[in-house]
Amino acid sequence: MTQANDERAARKEYIRRRQKTVFSIVGAVMVVAMVVSLLFFFHVGGLGNVKSAAVQPNYGQQAPCPIKEADGNKAKYVENRNITLRVLNGTKFSGFAKAVSDALQNREFNPQTPGNYTKKVDRTMIVFGKNGVNQAYTVASNFTDAMLVMDDRQDQLIDVIVGATFDNLQDTKKVPAAGKAITGIQGCVAVDKMTDLPKAPEHDAVNPQS
Numbered sequence: 001m002t003q004a005n006d007e008r009a010a011r012k013e014y015i016r017r018r019q020k021t022v023f024s025i026v027g028a029v030m031v032v033a034m035v036v037s038l039l040f041f042f043h044v045g046g047l048g049n050v051k052s053a054a055v056q057p058n059y060g061q062q063a064p065c066p067i068k069e070a071d072g073n074k075a076k077y078v079e080n081r082n083i084t085l086r087v088l089n090g091t092k093f094s095g096f097a098k099a100v101s102d103a104l105q106n107r108e109f110n111p112q113t114p115g116n117y118t119k120k121v122d123r124t125m126i127v128f129g130k131n132g133v134n135q136a137y138t139v140a141s142n143f144t145d146a147m148l149v150m151d152d153r154q155d156q157l158i159d160v161i162v163g164a165t166f167d168n169l170q171d172t173k174k175v176p177a178a179g180k181a182i183t184g185i186q187g188c189v190a191v192d193k194m195t196d197l198p199k200a201p202e203h204d205a206v207n208p209q210s
Contacts, residue, residue, distance in 0.1 A: 057185050057187045058185045061149055063149075064191040066137055075181065076178070076182060079178040085110070085157065085159070087160045088160065089117060090117040090124075091164050117161050125159075125163065128149075131155065132156040135158050143169060146160075149198075150191075152199055155207055156208060
């Protein structure tokens with residue numbers, strides 16, 4: 001009888017040890033899973049970051065590369081005072097275009113009369129033609145989330161279509177100075193390779209200064 005009781009006690013102890021081991025393993029796995037999840041959640045070491053900017057530079061919109069200088073040197077940012085632009089409101093907020101236009105004028109750009117865009121847009125767009133590529137890059141450097149869009153206009157007017165994601169202009173301390181080399185958008189193509197360009201909206205043409 002004593003032997004049977006001892007065997008039962010031994011079996012119970014064995015089962016308890018098995019259960020303890022299983023619970024310990026399960027607990028360790030859960031802790032590891034939680035740690036890994038937190039690493040991704042807080043993007044530690046870049047984990048879990050969505051590299052949309054690298055996968056879709058310029059938010060998936062094809063853009064031309066900056067135009068090099070006549071002597072073959074790298075393209076350079078243009079003086080703000082040499083750029084004429086027009087701000088169009090692509091949001092539901094009244095008066096937004098004028099506010100942005102005034103802010104850009106304070107940065108010595110030359111704004112035309114602001115107006116409303118034909119539709120609502122999400123992302124702010126810097127719209128330009130083949131003769132205003134470097135000017136467009138210069139204007140875009142003053143925004144934090146704008147995309148470059150080239151159309152078939154032949155002059156140098158730059159349209160700024162303010163989108164719903166616009167919050168504020170880029171801090172002037174972070175805006176490249178005029179004369180600094182322009183860094184082209186990843187995946188950009190030569191301007192003469194840009195095809196199927198959308199038709200430019202009506203506007204007062206701005207030609208190169210003499």
